[in-house]
Amino acid sequence: MKSAYSALALGALLLGACEGLRSQRQAMGEPTSLIVVATDSLWKEAGDRVEAALEPKIFAVRDETTFELTQVSPTSPDWSQLQRFRQIVAIGTATDPWIAPILEGSSESEAAPRMVDRNDVWARGQTVTAVVLPSPDALDALGTQLGRLGTLLDTRFRQYALARMFASDSNVVLRDSLSRRVGFSITLPKIYQPMEPADTVLAFHNRNEVGGDLFRTIVVAWHGGVDTTLTAADVLAWRDRLVPLVFDLAQRTLADRFESKPVDGAAAGSLEVRGVWAGTDPSFPTGGLFIDRVIPCREQDRTYFLEAWMYGPSRRKYEYVLQFENILGSFRCHAATG
DSSP: OHHHHHHHHHHHHHHHHHHHHHHSOBOBSOTTEEEEEOOHHHHHHHHHHHHHHHOOEEOSSSOEESSEEEEEOTTSTTHHHHTTBSEEEEEEETTSTTTHHHHTTSOTTSOSSEEEEEESSSSBTOEEEEEEESSTTOHHHHHHHHHHHHHHHHHHHHHHHHHHHGGGOBOHHHHHHHHHHHSEEOOOBTTOEEEEEETTEEEEEEEEOTTSOEEEEEEEEEEESOOOOOOHHHHHHHHHHHHHHHOSSOEEEEEEEEEEEEOTTSOTTOEEEEEEEEESOTTSOOEEEEEEEEEEETTTTEEEEEEEEEEOTTOOOHHHHHHHHHHHHTOEEOOOOO
């Protein structure tokens, strides 16, 4: 009988936990929105440091932050609404009422400063990270956690961005076909549709007009010979030659808005250029970003040009930049097999 009573008690406990979770409201807010709950006095002293660690800037049409951070005091009337957001960072001591719920079930013996991660604290589908300080004004202790915190948030978002990109699964058939047919492979989600505008140019389009325009294109082009001396200006000129072949949206490359660097882990002479394009129709202003790479391929005596391009007005760009980096990073050239 004792085991039956234990089973009933356990069942009631699990049912109560499930009912409690179902009774919570669903988390709201964009994945790039970040709520930081901290006292106004701490924020006055450390807010700039926290923002610098958690909102690094990326290159875009206009440089933008990776996350959109909003600080709220735990005594503010706004906190009751903002605690429903899907991503929250709470800063304070273990006994603070906005920290204590996050620490339930964690080891109390671990010394502060420390970080504790919990899901579904104030809403379903929510992730909350507590930065536990030894005292309310322990700014040096807070500083020791900011690097780890920034890395944690960025890693979590990268995982989210890549999972979203491959929600349609990766197109393994296309990747293998390209390898056999033209000697290179690139891993794309199945939602990208291929086209062949020229003998030495391939393009893959992804167009989504649900919730506003979001157009993305991956381009692969090549010419004979291994060229390891191309400059950023050469890359942009190559891009300009391809634009009429690939895009039905008339545009020009902004020659004064780009940055360049070598491609990590790629062949010597590889170069990446991140830049901005603008539409040429004055009655309908458009613009967006692109990432270009040139990759010398000695196996085929070719030089490849890759582009990831997007048009997504009013959308934050970090998610798509991460997706583009993953796609371009998957490019491999091989000896052609006919």
